[in-house]
Every structure is written in structure tokens, then in C-alpha cells.
Amino acid sequence: LRTVLFFVAILFPTESVTTLYKTSILSLLLLLSKMYFSNLEGSIAKEIELRAGTAGFSDKLLSFIYSEIKSISNTICASKPVYDFFKRAFDIISTILASALLIIPFIVISAVIVAKDGWSPFYVHKRIGKNFKSIGVYKFRSMKKNADDIEKMLTPDQLAEFKEEYKLKDDPRLIGYRTVGDGEKCFGAKLRRSSLDELPQLFNVLKGDMSLVGTRPPTLDEFAQYSPYHKKRLSFRPGLTGMWQVSGRSDITDFEEIVKLDVEYIDNWSFWLDIKILLKTFLEVFTQKGAR
DSSP states (O other), rough: HHHHHHHOOOOOOOOOOOHHHHHHHHHHHHHHHHOOOOOOOOHHHHHHHHHHHHHHHHOOOOOOHHHHHHHHHHHHHHHHHHHHHHHHHHHHHHHHHHHHHHHHHHHHHHHHHHHHHHHHHHHEEEEEOGGGGGEEEEEOBBOOOOTTTTHSSSHHHHHHHHHHHOOOOOOBBTTTTSSSTTGTHHHHHHHHHHHHGGTTTTHHHHHHSSSEBOOOOOOOHHHHTTOOOOOGGGSOOEEEOOGGGTTGGGGGGOOHHHHHHHHHHHTTHHHHHHHHEEEEEHHHHHHTTOOO
């Protein structure tokens, strides 16, 4: 209704119809720009006031036009319906095509995991998704059965290292690990380093829990320590890849830096940014830069 009233005010003014028509087109273009560039609110106000002032608008009509544009603009930016529609459509189409191309590697990896360690080839990791929703993120299992029972699987020294750094340089829980030093060359390590362990997340994309490109989904423990600033990451769907993955991945270990990259993605999102990140992701996977 507010949108209709806005156009009524434009179509039935007391000023020149031609001048108002041109200005309304300008306003709509600026409004569309606001949908994609969240920092343009001030520019919209300044531009409309400048153009409207030179067109001889009445103060009352100018105030109405600006207030309606700002209201509509803020509503669109809050829900981002155009963003959601095109990004979701791109995710579904791309994921279906990728799944068809990757069906053979998918089957081979599953078969190798079952042959080497038995049990299910998949692992579900609980994470926090968009709008604080708890989601199960699918991955190929790179660790042996009962790997979560670290008290039994690790030596005292390894346990101390894990509790300090939350990871091990030579992890005996990895599938294919037999002797000291296998942590870099066993099947589980190679699977992780290649990032192929994340292929099952394509199912998360199809379900709508994740997007091809997005923010990094936090674990439950990480979320419990979030400040209000950190929670901005959860305004977007988490992604199979994102700014962190193409900026060095494991080379960037500072949590605040990872959050900064996610917020930068949210503030500067565009379709072409997603394409750029996807292309960089392919290069990262092939070069295994920052992968551990």
C-alpha cells in the first residue's frame, strides 16, 4: 500500500508531469541501487534532495517522496527479496549441475571410506546457521570411528596439544593413520587437504541450510562466546565457501579477522562477488593454498 501511495503521489502532482516523471525514474534507480549497496542511504537522500530542489518540488511533496523512498528502501534491504530469489535460484541450479558432474568422485570417496574404516562415510557436524538456526553440516568422514572419544584415541601429550590448539599436527584419529608421521600423508589428511571432504555440503545447499557462497557457520561453542557484532555473520546463509576460504583458510587463524572477512562480504555482497569467490575457490582447491 505504501508503494502504491508513492506512485500515486508521483503520477498525480501539481508540478510539471515531465519533470516529476524524470525524477521518479531517478528515484527508482536509486532505490534499486540501495538494494545492492547498503551504504547508499545517505547518497540517496542527498541526490533526491538535489534533483528535487532544482525541479521546483513543493516541500510537502518532497518530504513525502523522500520518506516513502526511505521506508520502501529500508524494507527491501531488510528482507532482500531480490537477493534471496536470485541467489537461491543460482544455488539450486549450480548445485544440481555440480552434483551430476561429481557423482563419480562422490561414489569413489564413499567407497574408500567404508573400505578403510567401515561404518557410514558421512559425518554431521552441528553448526549455527542463518537467524541462529541450528543446522547439521554434512561432510565426508576423514576420521576413524569414535574419533570424538579423544581420551581413548590420544596419548597424554597429544591430548594436551589438542586442548591447547584444538587440532593436531600428527592426528592418529585420521582414517588411514598407522604410524607416527602418517598425519600428513594418510587418506584422511589428503581428503581434508583437497577439501573434497566438504562435497556432501551440496546437500545442505539443496536443503536451503547453506548457500554456495556465504559466511562461515560457527560451532555451538563458538556461538556461545559471540558478541552482538559477531552475530551479524548469522544474517546470511552460511556458505560452502566464502571470503575466509579464498583468503588463506587455515593460514588465517585469528577469529576476529575471520569475522571481519564475513562482515566485509555481507556489506559488499553482489552477484559478481559470489562468482569471483567461486572462481577463487576452484584455484584454492587445485593449489591447496592454506589447506591443512
